[in-house]
Amino acid sequence: MSKQTIVVKLGTSVLTGGTSKLDRAHMIELVRQCALLRKAGHQLIVVTSGAIAAGREHLSLTHGNIAPTIANKQMLAAVGQSRLIQVWESLFSIYDIHVGQMLLTRADLEDRERFLNAKDMLKALLNHGIVPIINENDAVATAEIKVGDNDNLSALAAILGGADKLLLLTDQPGLFTADPRNNPDAKLIEEVAEIDASIRSLAGDSVSGLGTGGMATKLQAAEIAGRAGIEVVIAAGHSENVITRLSEGKSVGTRFPPTSSPLENRKQWILAGPPPHGELVLDEGACKAVVERGSSLLPKGITAINGEFNRGDVVRIVNPQGLEIARGICRYPAKDMNLIKGLHSEQIDKTLGYGYGSVAVHRDDLVLK
Numbered sequence: 001m002s003k004q005t006i007v008v009k010l011g012t013s014v015l016t017g018g019t020s021k022l023d024r025a026h027m028i029e030l031v032r033q034c035a036l037l038r039k040a041g042h043q044l045i046v047v048t049s050g051a052i053a054a055g056r057e058h059l060s061l062t063h064g065n066i067a068p069t070i071a072n073k074q075m076l077a078a079v080g081q082s083r084l085i086q087v088w089e090s091l092f093s094i095y096d097i098h099v100g101q102m103l104l105t106r107a108d109l110e111d112r113e114r115f116l117n118a119k120d121m122l123k124a125l126l127n128h129g130i131v132p133i134i135n136e137n138d139a140v141a142t143a144e145i146k147v148g149d150n151d152n153l154s155a156l157a158a159i160l161g162g163a164d165k166l167l168l169l170t171d172q173p174g175l176f177t178a179d180p181r182n183n184p185d186a187k188l189i190e191e192v193a194e195i196d197a198s199i200r201s202l203a204g205d206s207v208s209g210l211g212t213g214g215m216a217t218k219l220q221a222a223e224i225a226g227r228a229g230i231e232v233v234i235a236a237g238h239s240e241n242v243i244t245r246l247s248e249g250k251s252v253g254t255r256f257p258p259t260s261s262p263l264e265n266r267k268q269w270i271l272a273g274p275p276p277h278g279e280l281v282l283d284e285g286a287c288k289a290v291v292e293r294g295s296s297l298l299p300k301g302i303t304a305i306n307g308e309f310n311r312g313d314v315v316r317i318v319n320p321q322g323l324e325i326a327r328g329i330c331r332y333p334a335k336d337m338n339l340i341k342g343l344h345s346e347q348i349d350k351t352l353g354y355g356y357g358s359v360a361v362h363r364d365d366l367v368l369k
């Protein structure tokens, strides 16, 4: 088995075992498996939840005696994050493994320069044999700059780290045909080739009150990582040797094979960085050119512009039915796109009085869905 970079995301449900405390006994077991994975030559990135739970535990607060306001959650995270990293640090040190803490928000990934800085930092930790331990910087992240849940954060971390695999460990053995907490007859789905509307409709929210997002955010993560060429597995954090079995290529939980080949740097940022600002609607011919022939997108094939964006912003590229087929960096601001949509190349410079090579989205700046 070739040497791989594997991201292991540990949800609150796994780290607390459904209680109001960190389950240190199980955390030791997870670290034992992580150490084996490293011994086999793989690189490891950990995305850990549990800061809020650890804060609650430390301050002896239960769900009942503190209101779930943003300010209270931030306070719990500020207290809990330092407890959480202490626990990870002491457990990994048993195996002589150093850890490095990275607390991220979406704002750290939106700007291309900050994205590249975070990427360099992650690589530096990995190159020095240090295990990056990542969480959202909950104490300072307001709604506007938050990723919001650690499933999506782990997909972004996997892209940032150029990972081969992302393992989302939770309190269920994988994705079921319905939430198994309310549907005892629900069946485990072993492989999902494509995440479409029917798959998304199976995923419910977190009902335990501990986790954020439930299966829905895990599917979002699988979709983002899959598009970046990363294999994703959802599995039970309490299943025996789950991390080592995955690293040996054995089948565990629900597997999502990657939907594209690994992306080069710039395209990784298009996927992981900024949320799209607006939308370009294409005609059928342009959809074909972009999807089947890998062509750049010309204004000629654009029928409508939605939303406001500037030159250099990431936009959604949608088919005539409004379905997203790609994402890319637009070379013209929305106001100019509105003037040149549907025009031939030679008409563009004349209409605008300037031109950026008459391409709306260059194929190097475009990631297919």
Ligand SMILES: Nc1ncnc2c1ncn2[C@@H]1O[C@H](COP(=O)(O)OP(=O)(O)O)[C@@H](O)[C@H]1O
Residues within 6 Å of the ligand: 010, 011, 012, 013, 014, 049, 169, 170, 171, 172, 174, 175, 176, 177, 178, 179, 180, 181, 202, 203, 204, 205, 206, 207, 208, 210, 211, 212, 213, 214, 215, 216
């Ligand atoms: N189709 C489904 N298959 C499995 N679990 C589901 C499904 N829909 C909703 N869930 C819920 O998702 C929960 C796991 O998500 P969450 O509570 O956010 O955990 P974590 O803390 O691990 O992120 C499960 O406990 C389960 O109740």
Ligand SMILES: N[C@@H](CCC(=O)OP(=O)(O)O)C(=O)O
Residues within 6 Å of the ligand: 010, 011, 012, 013, 048, 049, 050, 051, 052, 053, 077, 135, 136, 138, 148, 149, 150, 151, 210, 211, 212, 213, 214
């Ligand atoms: N960043 C938060 C966890 C957010 C989150 O997504 O939780 P989970 O659904 O349990 O992975 C914390 O450390 O408490």
